[in-house]
Amino acid sequence: MSKPDLLVKKAPSQARAVETYERILAACVELLAEVGIERLSTNLICQRVGISPPALYQYFPNKYAILHELGTRLMQGQNELLLPWSVPATFELSEDAFAASVCDLFMQTLELTKLMPGGVWVTRALRAVPSLQDVRNGSHDQVTELLWQPFMVAHPKADPAQAKLTIRLSIDAMYAAQELLFDDNSLDPLAVARTMSEMVSAQFMRLRRPCC
Known part of the structure; x- marks a missing residue:
């Protein structure tokens, strides 16, 4: 089709x-x-x-163009939260401090999505409608580049390809955790945020170690 x-x-x-x-x-x-x-x-x-x-x-x-516009607005709003965060100093934090900053960012993104008109439903539409998935994927590509550059400034000896892959996978994992919270009201958002942030932080610490 x-x-x-x-x-x-x-x-x-x-x-x-x-x-x-x-x-x-x-x-x-x-x-x-x-x-x-x-x-x-x-x-x-x-x-x-x-x-x-x-x-x-x-x-x-058509209706998909309307959803596309709503999805684009949502992604832009979420990505704006990253602008003050995505600096080399963030990626020089200790493992615990970095995890805490990721957790805070996760909770801010979650709250913003809930507050934006139709944020939760638009998030679901971006996942469910194949023709709209480019909105999310394109946004995640942009965010990957946004985070990758300051990370490499902070850690120039890190493997660039592995860093970009880890960042992209981390973004997708955090987004999936957000969607899970929208689908399952029994989960504690802060517990999910902390667990995901600790997992992401551990991967970033591995990137920072000099290659043998």
């Missing part, structure tokens, strides 16, 4: 158009939680917003 068109047709410029654009996104979030991904449709979104399908199609070609 060919992938659906995920590009926004036209970015709104006028205030009224921006309001309609944002209402479409908000309605998608509401309906996603109410009916799920499969039953979500542009017709339902139009009914919720109170606009005609042609009005929606000015901006989005």
Whole structure:
């Protein structure tokens, strides 16, 4: 099957158009939680917003393009938390201090995702819809590069390829732990965060050891 068109047709410029654009996104979030991904449709979104399908199609070609926009916003919001953290000094911390900083970052990301409109449901959509997985994978690639560069500045003798692989796997593991918390309310978020952070920290400490 060919992938659906995920590009926004036209970015709104006028205030009224921006309001309609944002209402479409908000309605998608509401309906996603109410009916799920499969039953979500542009017709339902139009009914919720109170606009005609042609009005929606000015901006989005299909429901997946709307979800793509929501997913991109979510990933950008999460990644912004990393900007002050991703500096060489972070990667020079002791194992315990580094684990604590990763744990804090995990909890901040978890809270931000819960607070963002439809954050949990959009996270699920990015996992469940094959055509949307590039949003998550592309974001993780960007974050890998963002973290890899300051790590190599702090530890220039580390194996660059192994460092990049470890960072990418750590990002995916932490994201999977976040998804697990959304799927299983019986788990203690702080316990999950601490366990994952200790595992990630141990791997980073291995990277820092000189190769034999």
